[in-house]
Amino acid sequence: MIVEGTVLRGRSFEPIEGRVVIDDGEITAIEEERVESERIVVPAFVNAHTHVGDSIAKDAGAGLTLEELVAPPDGLKHRLLRAADRSELVAGMHSSARLMSETGTAAFLDFREGGPDGVTALREAVADLPIRGLAFGRGDPAVLDTADGYGASGAADADFSTAREAAREADKPFGIHAGEVNARDLDPALDLEPDFLVHVVHPEPDHLDRIERQGVPIVLCPRSNLATDVGTAPIDDLHERTTLALGTDNVMTCSPSMFREMATLWSLADLDAREVLRAATVAGAELAGLDCGVIEPGRAATLTVLDGTSDNLVGVKDPVRAVVRRADRADVVKTVR
Numbered sequence: 001m002i003v004e005g006t007v008l009r010g011r012s013f014e015p016i017e018g019r020v021v022i023d024d025g026e027i028t029a030i031e032e033e034r035v036e037s038e039r040i041v042v043p044a045f046v047n048a049h050t051h052v053g054d055s056i057a058k059d060a061g062a063g064l065t066l067e068e069l070v071a072p073p074d075g076l077k078h079r080l081l082r083a084a085d086r087s088e089l090v091a092g093m094h095s096s097a098r099l100m101s102e103t104g105t106a107a108f109l110d111f112r113e114g115g116p117d118g119v120t121a122l123r124e125a126v127a128d129l130p131i132r133g134l135a136f137g138r139g140d141p142a143v144l145d146t147a148d149g150y151g152a153s154g155a156a157d158a159d160f161s162t163a164r165e166a167a168r169e170a171d172k173p174f175g176i177h178a179g180e181v182n183a184r185d186l187d188p189a190l191d192l193e194p195d196f197l198v199h200v201v202h203p204e205p206d207h208l209d210r211i212e213r214q215g216v217p218i219v220l221c222p223r224s225n226l227a228t229d230v231g232t233a234p235i236d237d238l239h240e241r242t243t244l245a246l247g248t249d250n251v252m253t254c255s256p257s258m259f260r261e262m263a264t265l266w267s268l269a270d271l272d273a274r275e276v277l278r279a280a281t282v283a284g285a286e287l288a289g290l291d292c293g294v295i296e297p298g299r300a301a302t303l304t305v306l307d308g309t310s311d312n313l314v315g316v317k318d319p320v321r322a323v324v325r326r327a328d329r330a331d332v333v334k335t336v337r
């Protein structure tokens, strides 16, 4: 397969005119030359943190605190999940995964409720879609027999040391929410030596030092944090210390479109558009050991192809800024995976 246009090549997303040559799902060459196509070829996005299970509860719970909304076991989300039947849950996950695919995302890292059956439900939901749904299971560490990783709710909820050790033994990533409402669960979460933290809205200077020393990547969820009114992470401070990835969090709270998430991250921080695009692509891929997120030979060919002649994108002078700040679902010609 050949994909032509303005190609955002490599980790620096340098725009070049030419074509990406794909063989058996792998990028084999990038040929720089004049082409007729007005398309913009971007590495497909990796949504580094979702909860697609609550797709059945969109926009529920206005006015509730974060704890009333999502805290296990009796937050509104969990009551709605218990009341839903399995086919309804799978159908909701399917819709969210399809929306992600149609908004340029090739893979998402989902914190799955429901133990092994929750993992199976996600596999069913994405089976016929051109998107990879990675299940980070929770509950009994035995969930790691089938899950792609372990996704812990938060260090204040339980002792996750057994699950952490089990993930290490299984050679699968261990992620945990931390610092979302306050700083109290950050040290216990860092004590677990996680492969990544999610949120980190309220780190204190000691936590920033630990994050840097331990080299822990962070998944930011800026729209979710705004929606649940917990604040905004010190994005630029975190960027100086570690790798940032980007996720849309609960579908209940935010649509799982990485275009919206990138535009929000860009508007809240001093990050360059390239750094935002890096958070939305290769940084998330590397959390899950995926070989995508960069357009270069030898990488998995997961690409988002945008129409540079759409009313939204025609006349664009800086395609990286346009992808991050302006592009939207209607500009997506296709997601290659």
Ligand SMILES: [Zn+2]
Pocket (backbone or CB within 6 Å): 049, 050, 051, 111, 177, 198, 249, 250
């Ligand atoms: Zn979450």
